Amino acid sequence: MSKNAAALTEKTLPDNVATLIDIILEENPMHTSFIDGALKHVSDEELATLDKYLDFCQSKGQNLPYMADSYLTIVGDTFKEQIYFMKHKEYRHKTYADVAGHVYDDEDYMNKYMYGLAITSFLWPNHLDMGRLFVETVPRDRGGKYLDIGPGHGYYLMKAMELGSFDEFLGIDISEASIKQTGAILDHFKPEFKDKFELRLMDFLDATELEAGSFDAIVMGEVLEHVEQPDVFLKRIAELSKDDGYIYITTCINAPAVDHIYLWRTTDELEKMIEGTGLKIKTPLRLPYEGKTLEESQEQDLSINVAYVLEKE
Template structure:
């Protein structure tokens, strides 16, 4: 394995101590990372350790996400549907369980650097986000905060607002942005994106929503709300997934065509798609075998 920043090396050692069979996957993931990405992961882990978290806890958080996802994939293969189909089904065991949500967010943040499709979606945002566009940026469901962090680092917007229903997500996103960019014009607030009165139609120059649609019962409502809030020339970036079971995924698209028809029917046009097949399979094989496909889109209001 290549030379790693010290905290990354400690994280990897702890993951392999707890789950040795993951070695091949980790070696491949880390060998494919750029020096800049490894540095960002190291700085993120330094930040977490500075908050009092340990490498063992962070490794456990990552392995929680990995184990839960593998369990849900097995359920999906056996039953041909996600385990849950409503927000109420998962709210108590996931979103209202603060200990689980904290581990969930830390684990997902680490997966951003280790899971190939998550890495590619992060690179896609960093590459496609307008570098000189000004105005107002809105992010819906910032989760662990890395998309907002990317927007602050890459973009030149005058105001950044992120909204999320989860207190754990709001706290993690707020603290990470304040730590790395304390002077950024960024706010992170706990509120409902669909009903907030101060989110005015046609008032945002960018709207970003990463990994939200699969967690809601009516994703078309969220897509229409994005189209409503975005200015006519807004940059819109959305990620989600097809046939991708997870502990809190409730909306199942079975094909990318089905998903993209919903996008088109919601007042948004696809400018640039990124369709990522299951690791080790082609898109055609992933479609034929109903394997997970991750997708990211640059969109524009119609």
């Protein structure tokens, strides 16, 4: 018998969230202690936001069993990749071509992946903490141009519209499914921004028309580990940012997933790369594997999540 959401917490869970968790636990009772920890970490306000996000998904025809399945697809696929990583000490795939067909270009899979990933932003403690750093640091009173590289589900681009005062927003994503999801979340939550944003379906490195030194904010969440040359992405970000621009990135170390192709084994390795690209780390957030220290996570090849506020050198 699986436990239900209400039995795990004294919090009053919003209806969509309670149903979503009930379905997740019924399908995967082994996930109970993880969800128990997640519910301790997430605030009532964040749960209310997740509930609204689930309302939006349902308005687009994605019912709660589909959303639970999307989340469990990430959990299950990540677990398979963790087993591979423990055995081989390498990610299974190394190039964009290895993953494009079954991830970015597969609309059904990509849709599930992005909906599931948005849910992890609330239920996975490390993802929640990275999102909190973004919410705390994204400038409130700065106008100008905002760039999101790989917006995916679009939640953080929507959040930037809610929190900031930017005049123009550009999202660039290589996957058509992501571009559609981002368009849908912005239309739903921020219809008043209709004429202020543009979404382009392309590889970020092909956006050569973008003007150097023209962006007030550049955000790139969970993209670097998906690309073959992360240093080239970082150099291009340094080039596109204004001298005092806000730059926020997240990525991960020893964190296998179906489409992770660039592996860093330590935070030092990654941070040396960042600092060799014309960028400086202003605020680091290094989040070890649950229950381990950073050193233990590195020694035992366990996943570490990182988020950084960066500045130009």
